Amino acid sequence: MFKLGRAFRVTLLWQGLASAAVAAMGGGTAGGNGVLSALxxxxIGMAGVxxxxxxxxxxxxxxxAAVRVALRAEAAKVAVMVLLLWLVFAAYQSMVVLVFLGAFVVSVLLSGLAFAVSGD
Structure with a gap:
């Protein structure tokens, strides 16, 4: 079984909190579709991490081997995020695009936080 390190757990926490904050703002301006779009x-950014x-x-x-693993992991992260972006854009017709992209960009920017957090 795989165990996520502390850095990744902290990053996921911050991404979740930021997504909730954007969802609250999106809900205030665009209602339920804004909340769902932000979440x-x-x-999607959290899935990549x-x-x-x-x-x-x-x-x-x-x-x-460490560099090889990191490059493969980064490629898989990008592939998963692109696939999920395509899936959401194709399936969710009532999406509030600005709120969705705002939450996605914040989440992706926070994904770099894992390198700044000290290890286990």
Whole structure:
């Protein structure tokens, strides 16, 4: 079983809090569709961090292996986020695009927080 490190757990927490804040603002301006749009946008960024964290959870045998794992994890993160973006845009016709993209951008910017958080 894979265990997410402290840095990824803290990053997911901050992304969740930021998504909730954007959802509250979106709900105030655009109602229920604004809330759902913000939550979906934030969750896409969180899904990317989760994929990256799970793929890089195992310790690497060498520095070359660590770089390889990090590059594969980053590629998988981007692929998952692009797929989820496409899926949400295709399926959710009542999306409030500005709120959705705002939450997504905030979530993606916070995904870099994992590198600033001290390890376990």
């Amino acid at each position: 979906l946008g934030g969750m 989760l994929v990256f964290g799970l793929m890089s959870a195992r310790p690497a045998a060498s520095s070359n």
